[in-house]
Structures are given as C-alpha cells and as structure tokens.
Amino acid sequence: MLFTIFGATGDLTTKKLIPALYNLYFEEEMPENFKVINIGRRAYTSEAFVDEIREKMSGDYPRWEAFKKHLLYFQMDFSNSEAYPDFKKFVEDLPGQYRNRIFYLATAPRFFPIIAQALIQCKMIRRDDFREKIVFEKPFGEDLASAKAYNRLLLEAIDESQVFRIDHYLGKEMLQNILMVRFANKIFENIWNSESIESVKIYAMETESVKQRGGYYDHSGALKDMVQNHLFQTLSLVAMEPPGGLNDNLIKDEKVAVLDRVRVSDEVIYGQYAGYQNEKGIAPASTTETFVGLKLYIDTPRWKETPFYLVTGKMMSKKRAGIEITFKDATCFFEKGMPKKNKLFIEIFPREGLVLQFNGKAPGLAAYTMPMKLDYCHLCNVVGNSPEAYEKLISDVVHNDASLFTRWDEIESSWRIIDAMIEKKGLSKPVIYGSESEILSECEKRWKEPVFDEDMD
Ligand SMILES: NC(=O)c1ccc[n+]([C@@H]2O[C@H](COP(=O)([O-])OP(=O)(O)OC[C@H]3O[C@@H](n4cnc5c(N)ncnc54)[C@H](OP(=O)(O)O)[C@@H]3O)[C@@H](O)[C@H]2O)c1
Structure with a gap:
C-alpha cells in the first residue's frame, strides 16, 4: 500500500x-x-x-x-x-x-x-x-x-x-458511543425529547492560539473550522431520530434530517481573542471569530423549543470537549436537601466517559436529598490503549469502510447553515476577550444561564 x-x-x-x-x-x-x-x-x-x-x-x-x-x-x-x-x-x-x-x-x-x-x-x-x-x-x-x-x-x-x-471527531470513541447509549438503553430512549430534556450543550474548547496557521484560519474562523464539521456532526448524532436499521446510509439519512431542521437563534456570540490581529498571517482589523457561542433549535416534534448550545473557542483556559444534557426538574415532594437537575455528561476529551447525575438520600437519619453521580470512565476499562481517532479512520480507509466518514449531503446541509450565519454576521465586530471567563460571561448574559456546570470542572 x-x-x-x-x-x-x-x-x-x-x-x-x-x-x-x-x-x-x-x-x-x-x-x-x-x-x-x-x-x-x-x-x-x-x-x-x-x-x-x-x-x-x-x-x-x-x-x-x-x-x-x-x-x-x-x-x-x-x-x-x-x-x-x-x-x-x-x-x-x-x-x-x-x-x-x-x-x-x-x-x-x-x-x-x-x-x-x-x-x-x-x-x-x-x-x-x-x-x-x-x-x-x-x-x-x-x-x-x-x-x-x-x-x-x-x-x-x-x-x-x-x-x-474525514471529520476526525467521528473517529473518537465517545462520538461512536452516542448512538449506543441512546439506542441500546430503555432508560434513555423514552426521555430523549423536549418533554424531559431542558437543554443540550455541546462544546469543544482549545487552549491554543492560531499559531503558525493564521493565513488559513483568518479565512476560516471558528464557524468553518469547528462548527460546520465537529460540532454539527456531534449535534446530529445527539438529536437524530432512531434510524431504520444499523445501516450506515440509514444513520446518515437521519443525521441529515436533523441538520435540515436546524433553526439558529439570534443569540449568537462571536468572540476574538485579544492579540489575534497581531498574529502572523492575519489581516489588519480582521473580524474573524475565534470563539462562537451558538444557540439553536431543531424544528422536529421531538425537540420543539429545546435549546441546543454549541460553544467553541481558541485560547480557552482548558482543552476539553463534551456534551452536557440537562433534564427538567422532577416534581420533588422532599422538602429537605439540595436536589439538582439530572444531567448526563458525555465526556469526549480529555477524559472519555459518561457521568449521570441524579438525586438520592444523603446518609444519616434525616430524609435529605442530595445529588450523586454514576461515573463511567471509558478509557479506564479498556485493556490496552483506546485507538486514536486518526488511527481508526485511516484503518477504515484501508479497509474501505466509509461509515465514519461524512456523506456529501451532510456536508451540503451543514454548509447551508454556516453560509446563512456568515451572511447574517457580515463584518460585524466580534467581542474581544482576554480570557475564557470573559467571553463565557458574555454568553451567560445573553442566554441567562451558565455555560458549564461548575461541578464538572
Ligand atoms: N492541525 C491540526 O491539528 C488539524 C486537525 C484537524 C484537521 N486539520 C485540517 O488539516 C488540514 C491541514 O492542516 P495543518 O494544520 O497540517 O496545516 P498546515 O500546518 O498549514 O500544513 C499545510 C502544509 O501544506 C504545505 N503546503 C502549502 N502549500 C503547498 C504547496 N503548494 N505545495 C506543497 N506543500 C504546500 C505547507 O508547507 P510550507 O511550509 O511549504 O508552506 C504546510 O506545511 C487543514 O484542512 C486543517 O483544517 C488540522
């Protein structure tokens, strides 16, 4: 070869x-x-x-x-x-x-x-x-x-x-795991909708600047570099309807159906890290975004008005990627304690795993409710090394397996959304941020809710 x-x-x-x-x-x-x-x-x-x-x-x-x-x-x-x-x-x-x-x-x-x-x-x-x-x-x-x-x-x-x-996110273990978690478990299957889910957050944070890639990045920005591919691929796996079978094309049909029903809200925050304009290869007074905080809806009966938040940025405090699914409040008749909303965290990077937050009884005589977590670390239970995404994908190319590669209509649908966003954004100036907390607080002001669950940091 x-x-x-x-x-x-x-x-x-x-x-x-x-x-x-x-x-x-x-x-x-x-x-x-x-x-x-x-x-x-x-x-x-x-x-x-x-x-x-x-x-x-x-x-x-x-x-x-x-x-x-x-x-x-x-x-x-x-x-x-x-x-x-x-x-x-x-x-x-x-x-x-x-x-x-x-x-x-x-x-x-x-x-x-x-x-x-x-x-x-x-x-x-x-x-x-x-x-x-x-x-x-x-x-x-x-x-x-x-x-x-x-x-x-x-x-x-x-x-x-x-x-x-190629979209190397699809080669990541936890991305491949989304469909298994969703469709191989009765406990999730019945609550994976707007009746039970309050919001979904999908994030991919990078600590790096544009480094030597300014010439490329300035024509791209976070929307084209991250949202059009990695974040939309993740979104479509989280939000898709059950496919008619395990056939690769049936799965892709349902992913495309999600992208075709995306409605981007007006609450989009574009940011640019302070100092970006002084990097090599960047146009003077560039308005290219290095951060996007995007709120969108999926107009299907399953999702109705459930907000999906997609967040990605450069020069963030920690490199991390994952999905946070927040469930609605349960009708709780326990008066004492501090119950929290149920959450399912799908961790993509640096740890690969699943954490389910639920409420139970605090130890002791009184009936206090308290939040607790079931924690599954994917890598910890793997014998040997979990394969890197590129390893899996290169091996699939060698073996002619295209199931983890993007079909043309997925690309077409995601560009349609991005093109409309870019047209709307025009040359408006992004928010300049000196730190992750600065730009996230901008999102929080607009969305009126925290971007990350502080317990998961
Ligand atoms: N970097 C990552 O971690 C990463 C992750 C996922 C996806 N990607 C994608 O992968 C692609 C490449 O990314 P990259 O980061 O490797 O870019 P890069 O660092 O800019 O590398 C591109 C290379 O192409 C060479 N090149 C440019 N014009 C050439 C020409 N006419 N003839 C021969 N060589 C030429 C450049 O060499 P010279 O030094 O000669 O200019 C440069 O080393 C991009 O599409 C990017 O989105 C990158």
Whole structure:
C-alpha cells in the first residue's frame, strides 16, 4: 500500500497522521508492504524529513527505526499541475508493486480541487479502481458553493466510494458511543425529547492560539473550522431520530434530517481573542471569530423549543470537549436537601466517559436529598490503549469502510447553515476577550444561564 500525504510538512502530519500510521504499524495493522510518501515544497532528503518529524513528535516510539524505513519524502509544489508527471514517475520507479493507493489531502481546502484534478488527469486515481482512494481533511470546501464545485469535479471523474471526507471527531470513541447509549438503553430512549430534556450543550474548547496557521484560519474562523464539521456532526448524532436499521446510509439519512431542521437563534456570540490581529498571517482589523457561542433549535416534534448550545473557542483556559444534557426538574415532594437537575455528561476529551447525575438520600437519619453521580470512565476499562481517532479512520480507509466518514449531503446541509450565519454576521465586530471567563460571561448574559456546570470542572 502506498499512502501519500499532501501537506506533510504541516502540523496535522506531525501531530496526528504519522503517529497514527506508526501505531497501526506497531499493532501490525498495516499491510506488510507499504510506503508513506510525504509531500511538501521545502527541500529535504527523506532522511532529514524523517529525523525532523521524529524530533517534533512527543511520546515513545519503540519500533521507530523499523517504521521509518517505510517513510519517504518527495519535494513538490502541489499547486503546480506540471509537477505531477514527475511524482507519478517517482511512484512508478519505486521498487515493488503498490496497487493500493491512498492520497491524503492534509492541506487547506482551497488546494483540494487542484490536487484532485491533477491526480485524476495524470491517471493516478481512476474511476472504479477501488484500490485508489482520496481522503479530504475537514472542512470540505470553504462554503456551500465551493464544496459543491469540488464535489462535482470529483464525482465526474471518480466514484463516491473512492472519496473519503474525514471529520476526525467521528473517529473518537465517545462520538461512536452516542448512538449506543441512546439506542441500546430503555432508560434513555423514552426521555430523549423536549418533554424531559431542558437543554443540550455541546462544546469543544482549545487552549491554543492560531499559531503558525493564521493565513488559513483568518479565512476560516471558528464557524468553518469547528462548527460546520465537529460540532454539527456531534449535534446530529445527539438529536437524530432512531434510524431504520444499523445501516450506515440509514444513520446518515437521519443525521441529515436533523441538520435540515436546524433553526439558529439570534443569540449568537462571536468572540476574538485579544492579540489575534497581531498574529502572523492575519489581516489588519480582521473580524474573524475565534470563539462562537451558538444557540439553536431543531424544528422536529421531538425537540420543539429545546435549546441546543454549541460553544467553541481558541485560547480557552482548558482543552476539553463534551456534551452536557440537562433534564427538567422532577416534581420533588422532599422538602429537605439540595436536589439538582439530572444531567448526563458525555465526556469526549480529555477524559472519555459518561457521568449521570441524579438525586438520592444523603446518609444519616434525616430524609435529605442530595445529588450523586454514576461515573463511567471509558478509557479506564479498556485493556490496552483506546485507538486514536486518526488511527481508526485511516484503518477504515484501508479497509474501505466509509461509515465514519461524512456523506456529501451532510456536508451540503451543514454548509447551508454556516453560509446563512456568515451572511447574517457580515463584518460585524466580534467581542474581544482576554480570557475564557470573559467571553463565557458574555454568553451567560445573553442566554441567562451558565455555560458549564461548575461541578464538572
Ligand atoms: N492541525 C491540526 O491539528 C488539524 C486537525 C484537524 C484537521 N486539520 C485540517 O488539516 C488540514 C491541514 O492542516 P495543518 O494544520 O497540517 O496545516 P498546515 O500546518 O498549514 O500544513 C499545510 C502544509 O501544506 C504545505 N503546503 C502549502 N502549500 C503547498 C504547496 N503548494 N505545495 C506543497 N506543500 C504546500 C505547507 O508547507 P510550507 O511550509 O511549504 O508552506 C504546510 O506545511 C487543514 O484542512 C486543517 O483544517 C488540522
């Protein structure tokens, strides 16, 4: 197998792709005969590239010396279509036969059509040769129009089954767990609606600034970088109707149905961290949002007026992601004690787990009610390591399993929402925040409720 990474000098390759490929190799999940071709425009020998990438990778890699023999570097400007015949020759001249070919586009979306078209034109990827596949990082497109154009270009030349649109959130264990928790438990099935649920919060907080990615991020912002993909994917799993079966397409049909019924409220808070405009690659007086606090509704009989809050931001105090489902107050006839609302926390990062908050009797003679928690730590009960999202997804591409990849109509529906939000937002100035608490208190003022449950911090 030949695994080619376009954009291999970038952050994603060092942080996620090479470690994931290494882990698959370590676990003997890679085919015996494989090469990873790393493409970048900087001048490196394969050896220098591999040494530099290893220096930047954190953690232990006991079989690195054996693994690194499978890594190659190929220097090329991937935006130049004339460079592809040389790349093709490089591949053809490799000793050994590599009929399974995966092209992984770890680049900004504006390069997607250029690279895809060049690969198609030089016949490195051909329709219906299912051993030739192309993987696109998120976000797929920069808006609905560009996403549609990219998709058309692809499907005119190759088959949908050769296209993998990645959203690595879907490879996370707890995202995969949402459907199990919802549909394999009678206790949740009957209360998963507006009758019982007061609100749902979905959050993904990052501590990092835009770092070296200012040029990309300033054209994207949190809406396109996080909400269009990770948060909408999570939302659709939480809110979807039961699918007609466990068939991948039936599940995706229900996810699309959720996105098509989203109604974004006027209570959207856009923030930008103080100092953003001084970062490298950012336009002067940029109004790009690095924080979004979004309140929306899903107009289905199940959800009626239940608010869903989606929150994401850069330069937050702690990196964390999860879902907080708050249930309505029970009719409580116990007079003493401090009962709290029932909550279900689905923890995605850093801990993977489930916490259910409920009320019970405080120990002692008196009938005091007090909140208590059932706590399940997903990782703690796993023998060995839980696979990283990228490991799972790369392995799925190798095995032609597209169930955790985004289908075109999911992308189309999510861009439709984001485009409308961007149009409404226009060039209005985001709230400048110096800290997480500053921007969250802005949300709390607007929404009249705390963003996070203080007990879960
Ligand atoms: N970083 C993450 O953790 C992460 C997580 C999830 C998804 N993603 C997605 O993954 C994609 C890539 O992200 P990234 O963070 O790796 O971006 P990045 O750090 O900007 O890397 C992109 C790489 O592409 C190279 N490049 C740009 N133009 C080129 C050209 N014409 N020819 C050859 N190489 C060229 C750049 O190399 P030069 O140095 O030569 O410019 C750069 O190293 C994005 O779509 C992003 O949304 C990233």
